[in-house]
Amino acid sequence: MTNSFYGPLDPAPDAGWRDEQPRKGFFTDTSICIGCKACEVACKEWNAVPEDGLLMLGSSYDNTGSLGASTWRHVKFIEQPKSVGNQDPGLAGLPVGPSTVDVLNRTSESALLGDTTALGTTTAKLEVKAPVDLGMPTAQLPGVVDGGQRSEFRWLMESDVCKHCTHAACLDVCPTGALFRTEFGTVVVQDDICNGCGYCVPACPFGVIDRRVGEVGVVKNAGVAQKCTLCYDRLGDGLTPACAQACPTQSIQYGDVEELRERAQARVDALHEQGVHDARLYGENTHDGVGGLGAFFLLLDEPEVYGLPPDPVVTTKDLPSMWKQATLAGVAMLAGAAAAFVGRS
């Protein structure tokens, strides 16, 4: 139990499980994700996750927004004027120039502003802008119509999911015990225990878990914290989680975390060899700030490009120091109050 807040750990035995089960998890290899969103659909279908808003976000092909109470898999799309490794962008003989990516991004940003519900972007009012050409495909060859506005291009896609952290802040701060560690080392909410206190929501360093909005009795599990269960019900029967089962490219790989780590290392080495020097693993190190992720990733750019924190640390790492400070403050208050009664009237 010495490492319970920090450091490498096998979470299931630490939580008291006795029967030996290898820890299960995901390795999501974003380099072969094709953005089909089959994982999102399969997850919704299998887990009967309700609709989560039908917004057009204008952020590439991402109209899902973010992980949340009713979004347990989220495919992200990032458009960049770079090539992947030694890939030939096929621009030979064509006029090239700056791409339209930043126009796209500015447009999408304006579409996001003022949206308060799904994405929490409450920073400014909606600004109506004149329509701009999004550079959608036309009947002409690229670059012919707009006078040479083409460049190299790569499309990053990543299917995001709950990370099933070794040191899971959501689980640690849960005051009802609704969040628990399964025998597979995963983290699951018990719908019938959670009273919707919402503490897990700000505790998660990845912004995964959320409280489901909706009218109790109308929306399933309304008012209760919800997130990916790593298909706990399927795992018990020896099945693969729905998203990994549905993934057509094996971008989402399910299995024993130990083995997945080896597979991930082999993959990143192979990519480096092929000249994809951007490739890196995220969350595979058991000595990182959350003790390693049960669901980790191979990324092709910095984590924050994908909306992931670059160096997450579980908040409970500092909890012993927090309790110490709170105790000192309490003693100070008691002493101060006693001192207030000493002396003059």
Next chain:
Amino acid sequence: MTAPKVTTAPAHAEVRVAQAPAPTGKGGKRRRGGGRAEQPMVPEAEFTSYYGRPIVKASPWEHDIPAYLFLGGVAAGSSLLSAGADLSDRPALRRTGRLGALVGLTFSLGFLVRDLGRPSRFLNMLRVVKVTSPMSVGTWLLTAYGPFAGLAGAAELRPLLPRRLRDGSVGRLLAFSSRPAGLVAAVLAPPIASYTAVLLSDTATPTWHDSHRHLPFVFVGSASAASGGLGMIGAPVHEAGPARRLAIGGAVLELAVERKMEQAMGLTAEPLHDGHAGQLMRASKALTVVGAAGTLLVGGRSRTGAVASGLALMAGSALLRFGVFEAGQASARDPKYTVVPQRERLARSGPTRSPDGRPPSGTRVQR
């Protein structure tokens, strides 16, 4: 179709580069807000994000929570004051404190339950005891403190009971148990005031987490100022000496540690100055300073002055809780406060590794 507008800057998918406030506009405001010119200037933060979307989620809590933080603090400080007043024979101060604790406790429990997604499952809080969950610890603290503070408060309502009850066994039991109950409540009170800081800090919300070393002291200071203020409102000047001293001590502690806290925090202190949270914090500081000065200058002479100072202190304390709450929410909504401090830490000391850690095998350390 018009040709897309192409800016001079090279296009890239680093969608949201960086808008630290321009040094001219907000800088001045911030300085005024901090009250001091030596507020460390935060260098313009450059960072990348995914379409400017938040990384961590803001808590789903509404204003029930800062209201609870304030009322819990008032209740805790009031229990301390009333116990002292009881022992030092100050009946009006004792009555004010006990009733203040009773009212504060009742409303804070109400706010806590109302903020749940499923209020009817409130009692599920009592199925586990978890030191890793400040909310669990707080629930049990309130469960222990509540009956004693309630009993002491109820004893003050004894004169309102019908004569038969008042002089009967119930009334006599109340009278007999009020002092021990009040003393137990006083011992349990300080943790009630200080744990709420841990409640906020034990999250990934940047501004709350980064304040974790100082926030408990700010909150007990705020609670002392507010409950001292309440004592000055409810008790005559000649009885309220301890309330005045507690209020001034609390206000000084709150203001001094809050300043130190902001200096220690770096970038994540910014939400405490900017926007709505900044307004609340500035108003809180002004009211606390005015209230403490009023207490010192006129609180011991004029009842009117004491009441006005007490009200200012209570309002200052309430606004502090709302300000800290709103600042945290704002820090969670802007990915800057998650990415930039982590990037700075990476640049300073590399990726976080637990003590017996090894470098990440095979992967190249990026930047």
